[in-house]
Amino acid sequence: MTSLKSLASELVLSEVSRLMEVLTRIEGIILEIVTSLSKGEAPVLTLTNRSSWSNISFDRAIGLQMSSGSSVSVIRSDCPSSVTKFAQILKILSVIYRLVQRNSYATKRDIYYDNTQLFSSQKAVDHIVDDISCMLKVPRRSLHVFAQTFPFHRISSNIGGIRNIVSSAKFVLIVEKDATFQRLLDDNFCTKLFPCIIITGKGVPDVNSRLMVRKLWDTLHIPIFALVDADPHGIEIMCIYKYGSVVSPSNPSYSCTVYYPMWPVQCLSVSNMLWVPKDVLIPLTKRDESKLSSLLKRPYLTSQPNWQKEMELMTQSRVKAEIQSLAAIAPDFLTSIYLPNKLRYGGWV
Known part of the structure; x- marks a missing residue:
C-alpha cells in the first residue's frame, strides 16, 4: 500500500511539474513582450521553421527533436504582413495558459470557433498550435489542446488517463x-x-x-x-x-x-x-x-x-x-x- 501511495504521489508531482513548466515558459514570452513595450520597441516573436530538416536532430534514444537551427521566422507586431499572426499567437497562448492553469482541455476546433473573426480558417489555428508547441519546446499534448474529440471505441482524448x-x-x-x-x-x-x-x-x-x-x-x-x-x-x-x-x-x-x-x-x-x-x-x-x-x-x-x-x-x-x-x-x-x-x-x- 505504501509503495502505491508513493507512486501516486510521484505521478502527481510529475504532473504538477509539467504544468508549471508550460506556464513558466508562456510567462517568459509575455515578459519579453512587456519588456519590449516598456522600452518603446515593437514586440516580436521568433518561431523555428518546422518544415526545415536543418532544424531537426535525431537521437536513437529519443527520436526526432527540434534543435536550435538557423532557419527561423520573425513575427513582428509592427509589420502589416505579420501583425495578424502575432495577434493570433497571443490569443492562443492566452487560451493555452488558462487551460493548463485549470488543468482542463479543448480541441483546436473549440479555439477556432471561440474567435472566428480573428482566425481566418481552422488551418490557421492548427498551424499556430504546432508553432507554439515548438516555441515552448514541449509536446503538443502538454498544451492541453487536442486535434479532435475521438469516439470512445477509437482513441480517448486523454491518453495519459x-x-x-x-x-x-x-x-x-x-x-x-x-x-x-x-x-x-x-x-x-x-x-x-x-x-x-x-x-x-x-x-x-x-x-x-x-x-x-x-x-x-x-x-x-x-x-x-x-x-x-x-x-x-x-x-x-x-x-x-x-x-x-x-x-x-x-x-x-x-x-x-x-x-x-x-x-x-x-x-x-x-x-x-x-x-x-x-x-x-x-x-x-x-x-x-x-x-x-x-x-x-x-x-x-x-x-x-x-x-x-x-x-x-x-x-x-x-x-x-x-x-x-x-x-x-x-x-x-x-x-x-x-x-x-x-x-x-x-x-x-
Whole structure:
C-alpha cells in the first residue's frame, strides 16, 4: 500500500511539474513582450521553421527533436504582413495558459470557433498550435489542446488517463486507411487469425494516435506492425509513427515520439512485385520521386536498411501500389492470404 501511495504521489508531482513548466515558459514570452513595450520597441516573436530538416536532430534514444537551427521566422507586431499572426499567437497562448492553469482541455476546433473573426480558417489555428508547441519546446499534448474529440471505441482524448491496460493480443497492427481498417473489422480479423489490436490514424496520424500506440507498446510489449500503401506517402506515415515528424518532434522530458520496434507490412516488396497485377500498379509522379529522395536523406534511415531497400526498389521500378490493389487478385486476398502469411512466417520487410 505504501509503495502505491508513493507512486501516486510521484505521478502527481510529475504532473504538477509539467504544468508549471508550460506556464513558466508562456510567462517568459509575455515578459519579453512587456519588456519590449516598456522600452518603446515593437514586440516580436521568433518561431523555428518546422518544415526545415536543418532544424531537426535525431537521437536513437529519443527520436526526432527540434534543435536550435538557423532557419527561423520573425513575427513582428509592427509589420502589416505579420501583425495578424502575432495577434493570433497571443490569443492562443492566452487560451493555452488558462487551460493548463485549470488543468482542463479543448480541441483546436473549440479555439477556432471561440474567435472566428480573428482566425481566418481552422488551418490557421492548427498551424499556430504546432508553432507554439515548438516555441515552448514541449509536446503538443502538454498544451492541453487536442486535434479532435475521438469516439470512445477509437482513441480517448486523454491518453495519459488510460490505466490498467490488459490484453491477450499478440501484436498491434497500425492501418493507414480507415477503409482498410473497416474491412479488417468486417472480416473479423482480430479474432479469426490471432488475437490482436488494430488501430488507425486515418492517414497521417495526429499526436493522440501515436501516443495510443506508444501506450500499448509500453504496457503490453508486443510487436508493432504497420499496414500502409506501398508508396512514398505510406512510408512517410510509417516513419511518423515510429520517429515523429518535423511539425511535432520529440522532447527529452515528455516523449512525443512513438519510438518502438516496428515491422512494416507493405503491399509492395521484392517478393510481392509478382503478386500484384501490372495493370493496378501506379506510375510514380515527380512529386513521389521527390518525396522518396527526401525520405532517403532523413537521419534515422541509416538504422533501417530494409526500409531503404524498399524505397530503392520503388525508385528503380518507378511504380507504387495501394493496399486495395491486392483485391485485384481476390476480394479477400488481404485478410485471408496476404496478412496471415506475412504474420505467420515473418515475411515483413
